[in-house]
Amino acid sequence: MLNFTFKNRTEILFGKDQIQEVAARLPENAKVMFLYGGGSIKNNGIYADVTGVLNGVVVTEFAGVEPNPEFETLMKAVQVARDNEVNFILAVGGGSVIDGAKFIAAAVNFTGDPWDILVKDAEFGEPLPIGAVLTLPATGSESNGNSVVNRKETAQKRAFGSDKVQPVFAVLDPQYTFSLPARQVSNGVVDAFVHVIEQYLTYPVNAPLQDRFAEGILQTLVSEGPKALATPQDYDVRANIMWSATMALNGLIGKGVPQDWATHMIGHELTALYSLDHAQTLAIVLPSLMFVQRDHKSAKILQLGERVFGITEGEDAKRIDLTIKAVQDFFEAMQVNTRLSDYQIDKSNINDIVANLEKNGMTSLGEHGDIDLAKAREILTLAA
Structure with missing residues (x-):
């Protein structure tokens, strides 16, 4: 067996109705970006569950993260996070939304061109902390530091990885997958x-x-x-x-x-x-x-x-x-x-x-x- 180090920082909240544990895990004076993809979570009850547990918290919503999240969309979210002084990202969705959250978290306080994080492995400091509510089990992004971002402009799909952007907690409620196509x-x-x-x-x-x-x-x-x-x-x-x-x-x-x-x-x-x-x-x-x-x-x-x-x-x-x-x-x-x-x-x-x-x-x-x-x-x- 090869040498290795191993540490997984993500707290897994697995099972029915574990969404109720989210509020207790947010930072004091949280200003949360509620990040999600299309409108499906508004039809299957997940949106209502999330907004319910965020009651009383300062929340900025950002919707529209695509499957294979687009760099251009994520940069709009970065600007929204900066404008609203967000200090925590709650990503609700599958791997694409969670991957997008990691890039946003890394880019918010990055002083150069954030694309360099993906193509030049540029170092970044002070990423925003992330929590995840998983709705599509697939990528494992809810408990790792990997992120893949697409850029249509250049026909590139690039990745970066860092334990600094690994979610601090992840809600895994199998009920949230019942309505998946x-x-x-x-x-x-x-x-x-x-x-x-x-x-x-x-x-x-x-x-x-x-x-x-x-x-x-x-x-x-x-x-x-x-x-x-x-x-x-x-x-x-x-x-x-x-x-x-x-x-x-x-x-x-x-x-x-x-x-x-x-x-x-x-x-x-x-x-x-x-x-x-x-x-x-x-x-x-x-x-x-x-x-x-x-x-x-x-x-x-x-x-x-x-x-x-x-x-x-x-x-x-x-x-x-x-x-x-x-x-x-x-x-x-x-x-x-x-x-x-x-x-x-x-x-x-x-x-x-x-x-x-x-x-x-x-x-x-x-x-x-x-x-x-x-x-x-x-x-x-x-x-x-």
Whole structure:
């Protein structure tokens, strides 16, 4: 196992009606930015719950944070936060809203161009504290310091990470996921699954506990994901998915093991160029990446097949093929298509995707740094 340090600062408030705990966790003399996305929280009762617990608190609302939050929108929120002297952000939504809150928190007191936080890893001080009310389990953003921001103007999707912007608390009430459209449920499960895979499907380093943690999350998602589509009001199913998505990317399972985020990096370019849902891009890229990298990942692919999908018969090469197919079949069972052509993206577009990878410096991806532009092209061609 590799050396590591681990600390997770986020207090998880899990279960029914935990929204009632929020007021007690706000700072004295709080001036809160209530940040959210579209109008769905006004239709499903979450908005009323949040405004109820914020009664008596100075609140500035900012709505309209997009899926794949846009830099331009977030900069408007930064200005609103400055104008209203906000000292706390309460992000209510899924990963996009929470990611947006992290960027806003970092940018409010930043003296340069805030885009540098994303493209130059610029240091920032005195970020605003953040609380989260999760409505879409997927990214794990509610208990990590990662943020991904899109910029249409330059066709870029860039990320930054810092424990300084990790939420100080997060409300995880499975009831808040009952009204999610099927597409968002599907995307959330696929996103969480791939988060685990990116920290697991590399090469063995004698970390059996981390492997078993990861496999437990994967098994839970494979079992419970289709149930969430079939029985959307099942509290226990939604609770298991919500907790799995949080555990997938709160930092625990990635400690002491190598990681491979190439699927995400290639997928980001598909979102930046063609506005695909994040999980759709992952479902396109991962099976093909597994096939292209099968020799380097063979031991862990075989382990994944045996422990998660029950694939034990046949020669190694056949078991690897069956495991890759099992992953692809799972995505399809979650109603997320796995080919570029499914989204009307032609092979001729691969040149643009590879060019964007080069522009953004994504030229040596993977746990071995061996996914160069040629291999990225091979992966995308296989996924066409």
